[in-house]
Amino acid sequence: MKDALLKSEWNKWLADPGSIRLVAVEAGDLLRQLIVQQGLRGLAQGGYAEAVVGSLLIASLHKSNESINMNAQGSGLFKQAIVDASPEGRVRGFFVEQLDAELQTYGIDGDNGPWGSGVLSILYTKNFEGKQPYKGMVAIATGYMDEAINDYYRDSEQLVSKVGLYIEFDGERLMHARGALIQVLGGATPAEVKAINELNIDQMRDLASLAHKPDAFLAQGKKLLGERTFQLLEQRPLEKFCTCSLERIERALVLTGEQDAMDALGEDPAVKVTCDFCRTEYHVPRERIKALFARDPSQLQ
Ligand SMILES: [Zn+2]
DSSP: OOGGGOOOEEEEEEESSSOEEEEEEEOHHHHHHHHHHHTOOTTHHHHHHHHHHHHHHHHTTSOTTOEEEEEEEOSSSEEEEEEEEOTTSEEEEEEEEOOOGGGOOTTTTSSOOTTOSEEEEEEEESSTTOSSOEEEEEEEOSSOHHHHHHHHHHHHSOOOEEEEEEEEEETTEEEEEEEEEEEEOTTOOHHHHHHHHTOOHHHHHHHHTTTTSHHHHHHHHHHHTTSOOEEEEEEEEOEEOOOOOHHHHHHHHHHHOHHHHHHHHTTSSEEEEEOTTTOOEEEEEHHHHHHHHHSOGGGOO
16 A cells, blocks of 8 residues: 555553553645645655654553653754644644754764754643643653654653554655554553563564564564454544634733833834744734733633
């Protein structure tokens, strides 16, 4: 099957008895839509895809309404990715390349991956504006996102988990964006825990490469885990979303203060604000800005 025709979806399985979770993410089509939206070219598409698929894998393990926010900061070709993903399979994210080669440490200190050395932080919230989020942080030590997520689960959550990402290009075009995750839950046998701990990144990336074929993925997963029985928990389509609105943009303008808002306006008839995530352009006319500051900001919703 041509990759372009593949549906973006995740498949989640649970071992019977329920001691191991297995997740396959196929997100090539979704990523190509997001890449157009973001206007990304070249290798930046791959860094962005790593962050989006990685965030979806993490979100897939969470309860309904418990969303995740990934903030990855690198020192190599990739400077930053910010991604929001939900257990309902919805995702948005933006990406910043390091365009100044002088500032890229990638390639200078040996065979580090394209993120260079950096920091990966993961925030869990009950919804996107939750009050008391859980935050975990880990170094991006090897320059590769999937290895950083593995370190994150080990160091920040003390969970035995293995993640692999499979991102492939055909020249300039992103062809595949897939991910695999295996996670131990309570009740796994010591032998199972040991088997999962010993899986290496190449085995996980090979497993991820099968994410578009759930049957083959599951067969390979079982092989790696000693032929356990698994049940399909969920097959869910993945989609992009955004929460921006004119109201939110106006609220943000009010929070920047009247002086800054008027400076941004300058001599123009309207302030133009572009959403970093979905690139929607909002225009707030001069008269509206004046009206916003003419009333009590705490009343604005
Ligand atoms: Zn938006």
